Amino acid sequence: MNNPKTYKTNVLTLAMLAMSATALGQTVADSTQVNVAFGSKAKSELMGGVSAIDMVDLTRKNYNTYSLDALQAYAGGYTGQLWNMGDALVLVDGVPRDANNVLPTEIEQITFLKSASAVALYGSRAAKGAVLITTKRGHTDGLRISVRGNAGLFTPKEYPTYLGAAQYMSLYNEALANDGKSPVYTDEDIYNYASGRNPYRYPSIDFFSKDYLKKAYTRYDGNAEFEGGGKFAHFYANIGLYHVGDLIKFGEGKHNHTNRLNVRGNIDLRLNDWITGWVDANATFYDQRGDRSNYWNQSASMRPTSQYPLTPLIPIDQMNPDVMDMQKMIANSNYVIDGKYMLGGTQSQQTNPFSAMYAAGYSTYTSRQLQFDAGINFNLDKVLHGLSFKTHAAIDYATSYSSSIQNDFSTYEPIWTNMNGKDEIIGLNKYGTDKRSGTKIVSGSKTIQTVFFSGQFDYSRQFGLHAVDATLLAHGYQVTTTGEYHRTSNANLGLNVDYNYDRRYYANLAMAAIHSAKLAEGHREALSPVATIAWRVSREKWMKPTESWLDDLKINASYGVINEDLDIEKYYMYDDIFTATGTWWGWSESANSMQTSDSQRGGNKDLGFVKRKELRFGLDASFGKGLVRLNANYYNVKFDGLLITPETLYPSYFHTYWPVSTFLPYINYNAQRRSGFDFTIDVHKQLGDVDLSGGITGMTFSSKNTKVSENVEYDWQKSQGARIDALRGYHCLGFINEDDVVRGTDGAITGYKDGVAVINSNTKPGDLKYQDMNGDGLIDSRDQVVLGHWTPNFYLGLHFTTKYKGFTFFMNWTGDFGGMGVKDNSYMWCYGSRKYSDVVLGRWTPETATTATYPRLTTEGGELNFVTSDFWTYKTDAVRLNKVQLTYDLPENLFQGKWVKGLSVYLSGSNLLTISGERKYMETSVGSFPQTRFYNLGAKVNF
Numbered sequence: 001m002n003n004p005k006t007y008k009t010n011v012l013t014l015a016m017l018a019m020s021a022t023a024l025g026q027t028v029a030d031s032t033q034v035n036v037a038f039g040s041k042a043k044s045e046l047m048g049g050v051s052a053i054d055m056v057d058l059t060r061k062n063y064n065t066y067s068l069d070a071l072q073a074y075a076g077g078y079t080g081q082l083w084n085m086g087d088a089l090v091l092v093d094g095v096p097r098d099a100n101n102v103l104p105t106e107i108e109q110i111t112f113l114k115s116a117s118a119v120a121l122y123g124s125r126a127a128k129g130a131v132l133i134t135t136k137r138g139h140t141d142g143l144r145i146s147v148r149g150n151a152g153l154f155t156p157k158e159y160p161t162y163l164g165a166a167q168y169m170s171l172y173n174e175a176l177a178n179d180g181k182s183p184v185y186t187d188e189d190i191y192n193y194a195s196g197r198n199p200y201r202y203p204s205i206d207f208f209s210k211d212y213l214k215k216a217y218t219r220y221d222g223n224a225e226f227e228g229g230g231k232f233a234h235f236y237a238n239i240g241l242y243h244v245g246d247l248i249k250f251g252e253g254k255h256n257h258t259n260r261l262n263v264r265g266n267i268d269l270r271l272n273d274w275i276t277g278w279v280d281a282n283a284t285f286y287d288q289r290g291d292r293s294n295y296w297n298q299s300a301s302m303r304p305t306s307q308y309p310l311t312p313l314i315p316i317d318q319m320n321p322d323v324m325d326m327q328k329m330i331a332n333s334n335y336v337i338d339g340k341y342m343l344g345g346t347q348s349q350q351t352n353p354f355s356a357m358y359a360a361g362y363s364t365y366t367s368r369q370l371q372f373d374a375g376i377n378f379n380l381d382k383v384l385h386g387l388s389f390k391t392h393a394a395i396d397y398a399t400s401y402s403s404s405i406q407n408d409f410s411t412y413e414p415i416w417t418n419m420n421g422k423d424e425i426i427g428l429n430k431y432g433t434d435k436r437s438g439t440k441i442v443s444g445s446k447t448i449q450t451v452f453f454s455g456q457f458d459y460s461r462q463f464g465l466h467a468v469d470a471t472l473l474a475h476g477y478q479v480t481t482t483g484e485y486h487r488t489s490n491a492n493l494g495l496n497v498d499y500n501y502d503r504r505y506y507a508n509l510a511m512a513a514i515h516s517a518k519l520a521e522g523h524r525e526a527l528s529p530v531a532t533i534a535w536r537v538s539r540e541k542w543m544k545p546t547e548s549w550l551d552d553l554k555i556n557a558s559y560g561v562i563n564e565d566l567d568i569e570k571y572y573m574y575d576d577i578f579t580a581t582g583t584w585w586g587w588s589e590s591a592n593s594m595q596t597s598d599s600q601r602g603g604n605k606d607l608g609f610v611k612r613k614e615l616r617f618g619l620d621a622s623f624g625k626g627l628v629r630l631n632a633n634y635y636n637v638k639f640d641g642l643l644i645t646p647e648t649l650y651p652s653y654f655h656t657y658w659p660v661s662t663f664l665p666y667i668n669y670n671a672q673r674r675s676g677f678d679f680t681i682d683v684h685k686q687l688g689d690v691d692l693s694g695g696i697t698g699m700t701f702s703s704k705n706t707k708v709s710e711n712v713e714y715d716w717q718k719s720q721g722a723r724i725d726a727l728r729g730y731h732c733l734g735f736i737n738e739d740d741v742v743r744g745t746d747g748a749i750t751g752y753k754d755g756v757a758v759i760n761s762n763t764k765p766g767d768l769k770y771q772d773m774n775g776d777g778l779i780d781s782r783d784q785v786v787l788g789h790w791t792p793n794f795y796l797g798l799h800f801t802t803k804y805k806g807f808t809f810f811m812n813w814t815g816d817f818g819g820m821g822v823k824d825n826s827y828m829w830c831y832g833s834r835k836y837s838d839v840v841l842g843r844w845t846p847e848t849a850t851t852a853t854y855p856r857l858t859t860e861g862g863e864l865n866f867v868t869s870d871f872w873t874y875k876t877d878a879v880r881l882n883k884v885q886l887t888y889d890l891p892e893n894l895f896q897g898k899w900v901k902g903l904s905v906y907l908s909g910s911n912l913l914t915i916s917g918e919r920k921y922m923e924t925s926v927g928s929f930p931q932t933r934f935y936n937l938g939a940k941v942n943f
Helices: 011-021 055-061 116-126 165-178 187-195 251-255 295-299 324-332 353-359 541-546 838-842 919-923
Strands: 033-036 039-042 050-054 089-092 107-113 130-135 142-156 217-229 233-244 257-270 275-291 313-315 341-343 361-379 387-406 411-419 422-431 440-463 466-481 488-501 505-515 525-536 550-564 584-586 593-595 599-601 610-623 628-644 655-657 660-662 667-687 690-707 726-729 732-735 741-743 749-752 768-770 785-789 794-804 807-817 820-822 873-875 878-889 902-915 932-942
Touching: 033 050, 033 107, 033 130, 050 055, 055 107, 055 807, 055 878, 089 116, 107 116, 116 130, 116 466, 116 488, 116 505, 116 525, 116 550, 116 610, 165 187, 251 275, 251 353, 251 361, 295 353, 324 422, 341 353, 341 411, 505 550, 541 550, 726 820, 785 820, 902 919
Parallel strands: 089 130, 599 660
Antiparallel strands: 033 039, 050 107, 107 130, 142 217, 142 932, 217 233, 233 257, 257 275, 275 361, 313 341, 361 387, 387 440, 411 422, 440 466, 466 488, 488 505, 505 525, 525 550, 550 610, 584 593, 610 628, 628 667, 655 660, 667 690, 690 794, 726 785, 732 768, 741 749, 794 807, 807 878, 820 873, 878 902, 902 932
């Protein structure tokens, strides 16, 4: 913004202008200023439930490519969500925008607004918290340029381990035998596949082979920043470009890539002594090219072979040259790979990811985003001392679409023979037709338009020891999306009043008058008030003895209610619904009949807002002349009036099954509570030439369903009183063994011993057995209990920085503890015709009954063993090393008098380490692109 020296020296005017300049996300040079809803405050004057990160300082030692990467280590209460309430509202320069469309190098500050008092002015849409991302602005007279370049490598962490063809065949035969069926693979088949003597005739498909995948893939990026200005204008500009490759190294996969170009320009204008303004623009061009093979998804489901083996590539040099029909097929094919191979297929798998990778064509995803902001600040001091007005308007336009080249292609199934001990192909069965269209097919076109406007009066005055700050605003935006009938809208009036006496006693009232079109007329408006009080204890006279070690101590508390419609999923949920055509009724045996209109939902015009009711206590403290700083909050947040269809509250005749009809309306009924404690501790110490700084963050979390409409038979089935995120399933008692079954004279199972309850009569030794909670001899949904909960109880973050002369060493750790997960993906649940992973090697057999770690193999369904139970649960406790970076800033005296003003080089690693008892499982992606580590070398030059 403009140099403060150009303004009046009156302190009150300066304070007002600082607030004016930071409206709607506009930042100022003073690092102690924290952007909050529709303005900014000095960090020391915050009223609780707010955390801010200086991204300029962080990016100097921690270069990142995503704006919200691992910020749990800097802001207590942030875990990807705020206090685990759900998706927060993300605002970039005050406007609802995507966090992934702004890079860390463009950002000045990120603020997390967690408390109700912090988000009240935003109305309904920020009821689950808000994340304010504020981009950089120009602060420098003259011209300053910096250029940054990076080159990095992504390396996969883990690949799934699947069994090869021979092992799969043997174990699939075993599964068939367990089900009383005949084998489909002969001993000769298994031997031939195990021998590996001809991988084309007896293939064992490994999607993760070095034949198909690189060891690593690259990322290159560069950006340039320009900053400058003079008396009447300052500007900031950022131009960035990156290119990311891919792991796949054959076919179209070799050309997979992602490109992104962004251009941002922020201009601040000073028209005269009482009018300032800004104009911002941003454009992002994103293109992604990918193959059409569905390779990663198929890697989790396509077996290494089948009863009719698939050969991905058929070698031409193993084809009999005297078979003319076969030679014609080769000559007429559009897809002879490297002049050596034909595309393989079978009658049951005429297309497969390998042939598709070579011949199916490719697709591209294209996205364009254009964003424009403008605002004006008016200093109305001449009208009323301390008064100002500001207005902000924005228009964003985003468009995206997919295009593809879709080729038809033939695949071939070889007919093998063995002549004189040599394998030879004597024929080909052809499936499909070669056809290259050459025409791009465009699909998935989508446009999103955001229109934003706000206007506000600000008043700031000091009356002796009394200070008053007030804001009155109108704010709204609409997001229009292709294919969605209703726009996403938010409109509200806001009032914020701050008062403090001698910077000791504080009071704040924030409220919003909100409107929602999701509710019926007469119920669309509501008032959301939040009150906060604070006491700076350290300024009391009786605290004088603590001045030597206590810099500052402030306690605060708030209570409020925010009405929200985020949990009202759709529009017209208050209205009744009837089908246009329903059930046919006949009045006689002749053709006399009519069709009814059936009710699908009852109406409830009194449906209202869901209410966030929050009680919070906070503490801010500083010790030892800035050595240690502490911020902490206790939060208790209740969401009341969550919508349900009240089947247990209304008479049963409100819902009929023939004809299918219901008159049940939505009502506000259920309630949930989330509570816990978050903290942030920052430490800074200078020891000679060594500068040490670091911080630790944490959050405890618990939740409870405080009110639930339910009608259950047993106490352990109740949701009311249980955690919101309760993980339910069966309690596993181990494997059924021979001692648990009763057999007839023919050896067939005729029953089960007393105390052994089963899911169905197909249960056999080697299946899992479960606790019969209600003692009825059957295992069904009434026996499911709470096994744990998904969400961790405790989150931890840690960052550490050491500076010595020109060197800076930085590291970032995060962790979470107390959560649980279920190993229920296709890698762990191998049944039916699914692919087998290495976990089945621990399968139950009569010989391994005492040591087995996995149920018996079966080709049937998964209802016996592969249901949620504590056999499959695991603790998600983990500590992660997210980032390590070493930076060297060359001495400034090397650049004195030169056009280069400074040079920094840095080496970093991201996502390097996970410490967990379940590390391998947690780092293995199944059916999707693998998780990766990232190593980066970068340099930044200042001009």
